[in-house]
Every structure is written in C-alpha cells, then in structure tokens.
Amino acid sequence: MAKEATKKVKKEKIPRGAMPEQEPEVRARNFMEVPLGYTQEMAVREAQRCLQCKNPRCVDGCPVGVDIPGFISLIKEEKFTEAIRHIWQKNSLPAVCGRVCPQEIQCEGRCIVGKKDEPVAIGNLERFAADWERENGTGALPPTAEPTGKKVAVVGSGPSGLTVAGDLIVKGHDVTVLEAFHKSGGVLVYGIPEFRLPKAIVAQEVNFLERLGVKVECNAVVGRTVSLDELFDEGYDAIYIGVGAGLPRFMNIPGENLIGILSANEYLTRANLMKAYLFPEVDTPIPHGKNVVVLGAGNVAMDSARTAMRLGADKVRIVYRRSRQEMPARTAEIHHAEQEGIEFFLLTNPTRYLGDDKGRLRGMECLKMELGEPDESGRRRPVAIESSEFELDCDLCIVAVGSGANPLLTESTPDLKLSKWGYIEADLETGKTFKKGVWAGGDIVTGAATVILAMGAARKAADSIHEYLMRGW
Amino acid sequence: MFKIVKREEMSEGNVILNEIEAPKIAAKARPGQFVILKANEDGERIPLTMADTDPQKGTITVIYMVVGKSTALFKTLQIGGGYQDVIGPLGKATHIEKVGTVVCVGGGTGIAVLHPITRALKEVGNHVISIVGARSKDLLILEDQMKAASNELRICTDDGSYGHHGFVTEVLKEILEAGKVDQAVAIGPVPMMKFVSLITKEYNVPTMVSLNPIMVDGTGMCGGCRVTIGGQTKFACVDGPEFDGHQVDYDELMTRLQAYCEDEKKCYNEFCMLEE
Ligand SMILES: Cc1cc2nc3c(=O)[nH]c(=O)nc-3n(C[C@H](O)[C@H](O)[C@H](O)COP(=O)(O)OP(=O)(O)OC[C@H]3O[C@@H](n4cnc5c(N)ncnc54)[C@H](O)[C@@H]3O)c2cc1C
Ligand SMILES: Cc1cc2nc3c(=O)[nH]c(=O)nc-3n(C[C@H](O)[C@H](O)[C@H](O)COP(=O)(O)OP(=O)(O)OC[C@H]3O[C@@H](n4cnc5c(N)ncnc54)[C@H](O)[C@@H]3O)c2cc1C
Ligand code: SF4
Ligand code: SF4
Ligand code: FES
Numbered sequence: 001m002a003k004e005a006t007k008k009v010k011k012e013k014i015p016r017g018a019m020p021e022q023e024p025e026v027r028a029r030n031f032m033e034v035p036l037g038y039t040q041e042m043a044v045r046e047a048q049r050c051l052q053c054k055n056p057r058c059v060d061g062c063p064v065g066v067d068i069p070g071f072i073s074l075i076k077e078e079k080f081t082e083a084i085r086h087i088w089q090k091n092s093l094p095a096v097c098g099r100v101c102p103q104e105i106q107c108e109g110r111c112i113v114g115k116k117d118e119p120v121a122i123g124n125l126e127r128f129a130a131d132w133e134r135e136n137g138t139g140a141l142p143p144t145a146e147p148t149g150k151k152v153a154v155v156g157s158g159p160s161g162l163t164v165a166g167d168l169i170v171k172g173h174d175v176t177v178l179e180a181f182h183k184s185g186g187v188l189v190y191g192i193p194e195f196r197l198p199k200a201i202v203a204q205e206v207n208f209l210e211r212l213g214v215k216v217e218c219n220a221v222v223g224r225t226v227s228l229d230e231l232f233d234e235g236y237d238a239i240y241i242g243v244g245a246g247l248p249r250f251m252n253i254p255g256e257n258l259i260g261i262l263s264a265n266e267y268l269t270r271a272n273l274m275k276a277y278l279f280p281e282v283d284t285p286i287p288h289g290k291n292v293v294v295l296g297a298g299n300v301a302m303d304s305a306r307t308a309m310r311l312g313a314d315k316v317r318i319v320y321r322r323s324r325q326e327m328p329a330r331t332a333e334i335h336h337a338e339q340e341g342i343e344f345f346l347l348t349n350p351t352r353y354l355g356d357d358k359g360r361l362r363g364m365e366c367l368k369m370e371l372g373e374p375d376e377s378g379r380r381r382p383v384a385i386e387s388s389e390f391e392l393d394c395d396l397c398i399v400a401v402g403s404g405a406n407p408l409l410t411e412s413t414p415d416l417k418l419s420k421w422g423y424i425e426a427d428l429e430t431g432k433t434f435k436k437g438v439w440a441g442g443d444i445v446t447g448a449a450t451v452i453l454a455m456g457a458a459r460k461a462a463d464s465i466h467e468y469l470m471r472g473w
Numbered sequence: 474m475f476k477i478v479k480r481e482e483m484s485e486g487n488v489i490l491n492e493i494e495a496p497k498i499a500a501k502a503r504p505g506q507f508v509i510l511k512a513n514e515d516g517e518r519i520p521l522t523m524a525d526t527d528p529q530k531g532t533i534t535v536i537y538m539v540v541g542k543s544t545a546l547f548k549t550l551q552i553g554g555g556y557q558d559v560i561g562p563l564g565k566a567t568h569i570e571k572v573g574t575v576v577c578v579g580g581g582t583g584i585a586v587l588h589p590i591t592r593a594l595k596e597v598g599n600h601v602i603s604i605v606g607a608r609s610k611d612l613l614i615l616e617d618q619m620k621a622a623s624n625e626l627r628i629c630t631d632d633g634s635y636g637h638h639g640f641v642t643e644v645l646k647e648i649l650e651a652g653k654v655d656q657a658v659a660i661g662p663v664p665m666m667k668f669v670s671l672i673t674k675e676y677n678v679p680t681m682v683s684l685n686p687i688m689v690d691g692t693g694m695c696g697g698c699r700v701t702i703g704g705q706t707k708f709a710c711v712d713g714p715e716f717d718g719h720q721v722d723y724d725e726l727m728t729r730l731q732a733y734c735e736d737e738k739k740c741y742n743e744f745c746m747l748e749e
Binding site: 284 | 699729740
C-alpha cells in the first residue's frame, strides 16, 4: 500500500495491498496481534482488484464455498454490513478464517489475478468485513426459527462444534455445547496464540451463539463426566461429536521425559489457555528456554517457536526432517517466523535427547537427512545420512510433530466405529456415524486438518441432523 | 461456581478438607479417581483425588496439603465461597477385588486418597491391614476413618510421638514376615511409595501405587503427566493414576515434579507477602 505509483495506474494494476503489521523486532517480544488489519480505504482499494469473474475459481478453492466475488463487490461499494452478512451465509466464523485459513492453497491459490500478479487478498478482506462488523455493526441477531422442541448436544467447542451449534440454533433446536476445558473455543483458544488470533474475538463468537440461545457447559468431559448414552437418557435427540485431534505425538526416542521437553499441546495450552506468559500474575508457570528447539514445521510448530521467542528466548530453532518445500505451515506463518529471527534447521532429525545430572534437557543428538523416493503422502521421504550425527544444544524442546485421536470419549462408547488410527468413522457427506443419532466431524474424523475443513464438515452434519430431527434417521 | 459446603483444617492447618457441591461428579465418581480444581479466572488447574463422595447430597470431598501458591489460595476459600471450576471424575478407578489379605500403606495426604480405596477393599470382603504414617502425632490425619475402614490399623510417626517410632516400611516388613499378604496398596510421598514397592517386591506381593505428576488438562491431551512404567511412557491422567508399583520409575517422577520449583517458589512468596 505504501507504493503509490507515480503514473496513473490502470485498474487491474493496483498492487496487492499489504496489511500493516507490527515491526518484527517489536512484535517478537510481545503477545499482541501481528497484522493490524486493513483500513476502510485499503479494503475498498483491494476489493477493486477483483475481476468479478463469471466463473470464479476462488470459490472452488474455498472448502465452504464462500461467494467471494459477491462479498468483495459489496466491500467495493462500501456496503460492509451487507458484505459480512453475505459471508455468514456460508461461513459463521469469518474473523477467524480470515486470519488462519491457508489461503495460498485455498481461495487465493485459485484466484485468476494470481496467475500473473499476486492474488486478491481474499483472507484480508474477509477479516476486514468481520472486524468492521464487530467494531461498528449493530450486533443484531439473525432471525431464528420457531422452537422445534428437539434437543441437541454438541460435544467439543472447537470450530466444528461451534458451527453445528450456530446452524442448529437458528433452525429452532435447543442446543447445548459440552466442553471438557474450563473455556470454550477448542484449538482457537488453547492452541492458536493471541498474537495470531486474539482470544477476545473467539470469546465474542461464543458470546454471539449464547445470545442466540446456545447453552455452553464447560468442565464437562464427555466419556467421564457423562457418557453419550447418558446424554440420550437425559433427553437429547441427537449428538454431534467435534472433539478434535487432542492426542500429542512424541518422537519416542531416548530421553524424552527429561525436564524441558514438552508437547506443543502442553506448551501452547499453558501459554494460551492458562495465560502463563503473564506468570506470576497468573498462577500457571511455563518454562522459559533460552535456547529453544521446536521439532516439526507445521502451524503448530511455528506457533510454538514464535511463542518461545516472545517468552524471551535468545535463540529459537525449527528442526525439521524434510526440506523447506515440504513444510506444512501457512506461508504467512513461515514468513513471520523468519522475520522474527527464528532459524530453520532443515533435513535434520533428532535421535536422542541429552540431559544433565539434574534430569534437565541440555541438548539433542541429530542426524542429517536427505530426500529419497516419495512416500504415501506424496512427499519425498527423508532418509538419514550415515554417520552424520551432530549435537545441538538446547534447554527447551517443544515437540510439534503432529497429533492423533484422543481415545477418552471413544473408549467409553464402544458402539462407535473407529478407523485403525482411532478416528471416528463418519459419512463424509452427512457426518453420520455408525451409532444412531450420533454425528461426528472435524479433526476427530479427518485427523488434524484446518479450521475451515472442520467447519465445512460441521455444516453438512448440521443439515443432516436437522433433516433427522424433522424426518428421521 | 462450585460451592464449598464444609471446610476443616487438620494437621496444624497444613491440611485442608473441602466438601464441594458437584452433583454430576459425585454421581459418577469411584474410588481412586480425581478431579481438577481451579479457584478463579487466573488460577492454576490443580489435580486432587476425591477422598469421599456423597451422591445423595451431590458433594465430593477433597483433602489437600498446602505446599505452594495454588493450594495456599485454596486454603483461603471459605464455606459459601468456592471454586470457579471443578472437572471430573478423571483417571481410572481403582480395581477393587476380593483377593484375601491386603495391606494398605499411606503417608501424609496420601492417607486421604487411600481411605476410600481401603474402605472399598474391605467392603468386598478382604482382610485389610492398614499402616499410616506421619511426621508426628499432630500431623496425622483421618485416624478414626482409617480405623473404621480397616480390620487392623497400625500407626507410625517419625518422631515416635504416637504408635511405632519409625517408618511405615518397618511395620510393613514385620507384617509381610508374619503371614501371607495377597496385595499391597501404597499412596503417599514418592519416596515412600518407592521404598514400599522395593520391599513388597522382595516378598512378591503385587502392589498398586497412585502417582501424582504435574498435570494440565487431565484428559490425555498434553502429555505433561508422563511417567515411565516398565520402560514405557504412560499418561498418568488417563492410563492411571494407579500403576503397578514394581514397574514405576520413581526417580524420574521425583525429578519431573521439580520442573517448576524455582518459578513456583517465587509465585508462592509473592502470594504470602500479599496475604500478610
Ligand atoms: C497450534 C495450532 C495451530 C493451528 N493453526 C491453524 C491455522 O493457522 N489454520 C487452520 O486452518 N488450522 C490451524 N490449526 C488446525 C485447526 O485448529 C483444527 O483443525 C481445528 O481447530 C479443528 O477443529 P475441531 O472443532 O475439529 O476441534 P478442536 O478445535 O480441537 O476442538 C475440540 C474441542 O473439543 C474438546 N473436547 C475434547 N474431548 C472432549 C470430551 N471428551 N468432552 C468434551 N469436550 C471435549 C476440546 O477440549 C476442544 O475444545 C491449528 C492447530 C493447532 C493445534
Ligand atoms: C492425580 C493427582 C492426585 C492428587 N491428589 C492429591 C490429594 O488428594 N491431596 C493433596 O494434598 N495433593 C494431591 N495431589 C498433589 C497436588 O496436586 C499438588 O500438591 C498441587 O498441585 C500443588 O500445587 P501448588 O501450586 O500449591 O504447589 P506448587 O507451587 O505447584 O508446588 C509446590 C511443591 O509441590 C511440588 N508439586 C507440584 N505439583 C505437584 C503435584 N502434582 N504433585 C506433587 N507435588 C507437586 C512442586 O515440585 C513443589 O515442590 C495430587 C496430584 C495428582 C496428579
Ligand atoms: S473461508 Fe477461508 S478459504 Fe474460504 S474464502 Fe474465507 S479465507 Fe478463503
Ligand atoms: S478468482 Fe480472483 S479475481 Fe476472480 S472473482 Fe475470485 S477473487 Fe475475484
Ligand atoms: S495431564 Fe495432560 S495428558 Fe495428562
């Protein structure tokens, strides 16, 4: 946006509007949001870059099919309230998606403008519309249908659970969300850090649902506090399971239980949900590493690394066994992490952790890798280079190498059918499980994926649940 | 809020009993399971085993020792007040079975955890011999309750002010020498569980212990509570908290419990200064 062209720019030559951000040196030490958002002028200007395609490729790239040219055109006309309402028809959490969707492989990845130039900043515009509504909107609630007298329990308050709750409450059903943690929002509150997704935004989305009549019951661990069958006994007519992929994966190499090795789940939960970065103002502590290694290169790894930097580390390194090309994180996160001084140790795999005489981590032994033939994921398989061992010093290691299905709920519900990895088997079109009256969606069905995919599955399930409640299984 | 309906101080004010309104948990809980409590918005999630439950009244009872900031904060909570969050019941319940003669060994607040298990073991027809220990007579808790829950009760104090002068392990050895014991249960400080397990191993008596690593969620989601059992990593909150005492890596557990020691000390001292 800074580069105001001197000569008259032709309409299609407006450069993609970069979003203003906190300076890297400053933000690397604070927990405030990094991108600051578009101003109205910036948004309108960016909206003008859209060609309003008849056959919009971008929409095919969006897992929930947001009418992208439609809402962008409304922004262009400065009809912001209408724009957000337009987005809501397909996506109930635009303030979240605008911030965290991997746009480069979804909507923006397909945008025709991106063929020659940089694509239209669809995510930024979506975020703008949602933020504008939050700050200036009327807060008016959408109309809800007459009560149907049907009761639905939604297990888990992540993006998929919240989406089901929102869809079904407006259709007139009585909806209760049961959440194991003391706060709702799922990964949006315990995983994704404040500097990427302010918790106030998530809280407002939950509050919006509560104003619509959704009951949110925290501290309810389904499978322990109450079982699915007991919920049916309590009078629920249908149950949606959206419990996420909450099982941390470790490396299973020697020394993993030394002090100073944490799963990303633990580290981020302490930092985000428990606000441990404010310790001792709050009561939950978090280790402050000086020399930190993060294992893995997805969004979770980037979030862990950037959190460690903000907690005062001198050095933070991402250690990843494949190469840069295979890093699964959003491009924006990799870019932000690099700007903040995080180093990448690629084609490197730890083989064991090294401890001191007090049982604390002091380093790890690693092997250098090279890329071989593609594996079942289609990515080239990393192969260890013989006798390439070397030592890496570190006093804190965050393990962010993926997550699996948490068996807490499924173990207590034997009549749910599971995949061999422990994920719940559900029809991909309807979300129906093999247990009557029970639907599932999001990460507990697909394995760790994205916010928008979890929401997409939720929307289909909500339609199917509605159909069931009105017509039968 | 989860209201406190009864509060007692024991062991010279170092150990506090809270009976808390939590009807859903009370209806479900079985011996050996725990809850996670959080006092207020900024509070830490603290795991405590239920010492008792009353499904009719809809209450659970916890007994905890004041050791740091969070338990000191819990101590300030009074009847009528309460906890912002109580989550549970968590963990696997104790496997209660009639096996013959059982020895139950408890130390410190471990006695509170041991009590409902002891009672259940006796109810199913075991002959239960309990050994409870404390540093001195005034620090001993739940003596009457343990007496009622057991067929025989033996008491030890480190300073000899009451019962046997010495450690619970000495009395345990005496009992193991005297006759056949089919099972042992040990709950208390980690070193106590470690030494009890070493002795029962010599006598080939299967031994169950209850582990207390640092926890966050209590649902198997963070892995902070990992312990090594027979060379394998387990999550105490979902795989336990009870494990085969002969398989536990106690030294690792003791080390891991020190993870936040320095930070916690700072936090505790600041809190105590505010309180004064
Ligand atoms: C650190 C991190 C960063 C990420 N970054 C991105 C990103 O930038 N972009 C993106 O698109 N995706 C990202 N993801 C992935 C995305 O967050 C998930 O795919 C998405 O949240 C899945 O939604 P869900 O509703 O299925 O589950 P979750 O968000 O995991 O929510 C599940 C909820 O269910 C609760 N629960 C679990 N078990 C029980 C039970 N037994 N009873 C009651 N409640 C229970 C959990 O406490 C949780 O609140 C990230 C994930 C993580 C961990
Ligand atoms: C499943 C389970 C059940 C438990 N049941 C009981 C119970 O019934 N009664 C009871 O008094 N305590 C019980 N504990 C221990 C209790 O949770 C801790 O004493 C408490 O978390 C300490 O918090 P704090 O902030 O007051 O102390 P902190 O300031 O956190 O710690 C003070 C000292 O206690 C140690 N410590 C920290 N966390 C723990 C822990 N989880 N266990 C043991 N020591 C710890 C620290 O290393 C430090 O030396 C249980 C723990 C678990 C995991
Ligand atoms: S929901 Fe995500 S993928 Fe769809 S348009 Fe918005 S940012 Fe793009
Ligand atoms: S593909 Fe790009 S230019 Fe075309 S409608 Fe979508 S955002 Fe606009
Ligand atoms: S406390 Fe988090 S996994 Fe056990």
